[in-house]
Amino acid sequence: MVAALRSRPGALLEILHGVQAELGYVPPAAVPVLAAELNLSRAEVHGVVTFYHFFRQAAGGKHTVRVCQAEACQSMGAEKLTEHVKTALGVDFHETTADGRFTLEPVYCLGNCACSPAVMRDGDIFGRVSPERFDELLGEWRKDS
C-alpha cells in the first residue's frame, strides 16, 4: 500500500485511511514503518494519527455506530437518543460492546440535518431515529452480524 501511494503528494492521510480500512485501526507498530517509508519523523506520523478523530489506535468492534451530537440533531432529541443508545449497547462513547460487535462513537454532523436525529453504522446512514426506531435497527443488526 505504501509503495502504491508513496509517490503521491501529501500521501500520509491516504495511507492511514488505507491502513485503517484494512486492519480496522492504525496500530502503534505501524508508525515507525510509515515514518521510515515516507521519510518523516515518528513524531510527525504519530501527530497526524492522533490529530484526527477518525483514526483509531486500538482495535474496535466489528461495526462502528456513530450518533450525531450536533445542534440540528439536538433540536430533535439527540441527547435522549444518545442516552438510550448507551443503555441499549451497554457502553459509553469510544467503548466496544462485550461481544465485540459494536463500537460507539460520537459524530459532529452527518449532513442529515433535515432528518434528525441521525445515526450511522459503518457506511449506512439512518434518519429520524427515535429510541424505538433504534431498537428495531439494533434487532436487525444483531441478526446480520
Place this chain on the structure above:
Amino acid sequence: MTVDVYVSRDASALSLGAEAVAKAIAAEVRSRKADVRLIRNGSRGMFWLEPLIEVSTPAGRVAYGPITPKDVPGLFDAGFLTGAKHALALGATEEIPYFKSQQRLTFARVGITDPVSVADYVANGGYQGLRQALSMSQADMVQAVLDSGLRGRGGAAFPTGIKWKTVLEQPTAQKYITCNADEGDSGTFADRMLMEGDPLVLIEGMTIAGLAVGATQGYIYLRCEYPHAYQALQEAIAAAYKARYLGTDVMGSGRRFDLEVRLGAGAYICGEETSMLESLEGKRGEIRVRPPLPAIKGLFGQPTIVNNVITLASVPVILAKGAQFYKDFGTGKSRGTLPIQLAGNIKQGGLVERAFGLTLKELLYDYGGGSASGRPIRAVQVGGPLGAYIPASQFDVAVDYEALSAIGALLGHGGIVAFDDTVDMAKMARYAMEFCAVESCGKCTPCRIGSTRGVEVIDRIIAGVDTDRNLRLLEDLCETMLQGSLCGLGGMTPFPVTSALKHFAEDFRR
C-alpha cells in the same frame, strides 16, 4: 415503451429507506416483466416527502411519496407507471409549491438527472459554461466571475473573482484548484446534496477555475462522514475522464486539468482553508498564520484557489448565461442565489434555492411549515455552530450577508437550525464552547484553553454559583477569544454564546 422511474441515492433519502424502496421496485419490475428503467437520481430536497418516487409520463414527471417498500406493489396495481392516482400521489413534481417557487441556478439539475451520467448532464445544459470558457481569455473568465458578484458560499463571503484574479496574477508554473468539501456545520447539507445529486457541475466549475487561472491539478477535500458523496464523486470523475472532459485534452482544447478526491478524517477545523491545505498535504490540520494568503502561497507552497463546493458549482451557470444573468438575482451586495438549508426542528426540512432577500419568517413558516414538534419556534441558529442564535422577535430579518450582519448574526453556509420552546439556551451556549474544545486544533491559546474555561464558567452559571460574577467573566472570556484567536473557530465560538446571553438571558438565571 420504457418508463423511467426515479428513486434518489441522496444520503438523506437513503437514511429514510430509499434503498429498500428501490429494491422493492426492481423486484416488482422483474416479477411483472414491466419495461422500466430505474434511475438513481439526487434528491429534490423535500425531505419530508422522501423516499420520493418519480415517474416520467408524457405530461412530465409525477411524484409519489413518502413511500415504504410495502406501498410498492399497490403502486404498480394502481398503475403508477402511467402516473395514475394513488393515496400517496403528489402530482407533477415541479408543481409542488415548495419546489415551484424556487429559483434553482446552482441546483438546476439536482434531483432531475442521473448524477453520474455525462450524457444526461450535457442533455440538461451541462458543460455549456466550460464550452463558453474555452472561447474566452483567462482575464475575461476571471472578469465574468468578478462581475457576477459571486461571493464565497462557504461562509466567509469573500468575492470569488478577487481570489481568482490574485491567483491568475502569480507568475508561478504550478498552481492548484482546491474545493473545500469539509461541510462540517450542523444544519448544512447543500454541499452533500450537490455532490451526490450533480457532481458533474462541481467538476465543470473546477475545470473552468483551472483554465481561468492556469492550474492543471484540482483536489476535492471531502469529509469522511460523507461516504455517499465520495462514491458519487468517484463515479462522476471517472465518467468525466472517459468522456474527455477531464485529463490531458479537455473538450479537445489541448488543455489539461486533472482532478481527484481526498478524504478528511473527522476534524471540523479542516473546513478552515489553511487547515484544509495542511491536511491535503498529509499533515495535522493545524491552521496557518496569514499572510501569506493561499492565493499566493497555498497548497505545497504554490498559488491556490480554495473555494467551497457551492461557490465552484455556481461558476458554470455564470459562464454559460453571463455575469449579468447571475447578478440580476439578489439584492445589495448579496448577488445571485443562495441554497438555504432548513434543518433541525422543522416540519418541512430541505433545500430552498432562492435569490437573496427572503426573510427568516418566510423560510421557517412558508417553506418550513413551522416546527416539527408543533410547538412554537423559539430560536434559530443560522450559519452553523459558530453562528448566532436569533430570537423569534427578529425573524423578519432578510437572509443576506448584510442584513444578518446588521443584527450581529452571520449567514455562514446558509444552514438554518430551528429549535422549539423546549430548548435550554444556556445548554446550547455550553455546547458551543464544548464543541470548540473538542475541535480546536490547539495552535492558539484563546481557542484551545478559552473553550475549556468557557465550559467550566457556563457550568458554574447553570449551577447558580456566583452568577453575576461568572456572567461578567464569560463575557470577558468571549471578548478574549473573539479578539485573540488565529482563526474563525476560536474567533466565532463567542457568537452563539453571546447571542444566547443577550436574547435568552432568562435561561442563564434559573
